Amino acid sequence: MSMDELSIYLYVIGSGITVVVFYSYIVYLYRSEKHGKKDYEKYGKIALDDEIDSTPVETNPEPVNKNKE
Numbered sequence: 001m002s003m004d005e006l007s008i009y010l011y012v013i014g015s016g017i018t019v020v021v022f023y024s025y026i027v028y029l030y031r032s033e034k035h036g037k038k039d040y041e042k043y044g045k046i047a048l049d050d051e052i053d054s055t056p057v058e059t060n061p062e063p064v065n066k067n068k069e
Contacts, residue, residue: 032038
């Protein structure tokens with residue numbers, strides 16, 4: 001096995017792993033949106049409405065306490 005063959009095999013394996021990871025992430029996003037866990041379409045509004053005085057996309061569920069001990 002020459003170095004050229006090895007680099008071709010590694011390229012094909014790496015590309016295959018990248019495709020599997022990418023499509024797994026797409027399926028995860030689709031399922032979480034379908035089950036109502038997250039609404040990723042509303043995050044698209046961040047790019048369109050990014051003024052300093054615009055309303056937040058989500059509220060913070062826990063109040064921020066700066067004096068934690």
